[in-house]
Amino acid sequence: MLLKLVVNWARVFFEKIYENALAHELRKEGHEVKQQFAIRVMYDGVFVGEHIADLLVEVCVLVELKAVKILDPAHVAQCYNYLKATKLKVCLLLNFGRKKWKFGDWLTLFEPIGLYRPLSA
Numbered sequence: 001m002l003l004k005l006v007v008n009w010a011r012v013f014f015e016k017i018y019e020n021a022l023a024h025e026l027r028k029e030g031h032e033v034k035q036q037f038a039i040r041v042m043y044d045g046v047f048v049g050e051h052i053a054d055l056l057v058e059v060c061v062l063v064e065l066k067a068v069k070i071l072d073p074a075h076v077a078q079c080y081n082y083l084k085a086t087k088l089k090v091c092l093l094l095n096f097g098r099k100k101w102k103f104g105d106w107l108t109l110f111e112p113i114g115l116y117r118p119l120s121a
Contacts, residue, residue, distance in 0.1 A: 017097045019054045022065070032058050039085045053082050053091075062091040071095050102118045 023033045037056040041049045055063035062082050066075055071093065079091040092108055 013067065013096075014052070015065045017094070018065050018067065018094075022063070022094075023055060026055075026057060037062070039082055041085050051078075051082055053087060060090070062086065062088055062089060064091060064093050065091070066095045066097060068095060069095040070097075 019035060023035050026033045034056040035054070037053045039051040040047055041051065042074055053062045054065045057063060062079070064075070064079050064082070068075075075093060077096075079093050083089070083091050090108065
């Protein structure tokens, strides 16, 4: 399903288009998907703001989509912040910004151990 999107649309659209297409593909396969999932950030028991994750799949996997030439450490930090705020364990960071996907365009981030690794193709 991801490869279908990459082959047909890599480096063509804005992130929102990929978000809608991926959400559609996941729903076709029977997965529960929430788009633009609001993540409440608390400090000292007080609500101080929110992040918006692109997708929440099956109430357990966050998905953050990018359409940039190369992923930046700030993108990885964004996903770690999502994990910390939600207490979820997995966030997929997917970059559609290149003509062909290369090593490092797909990252799986895990909490609380703080490791990340590229997804296998």
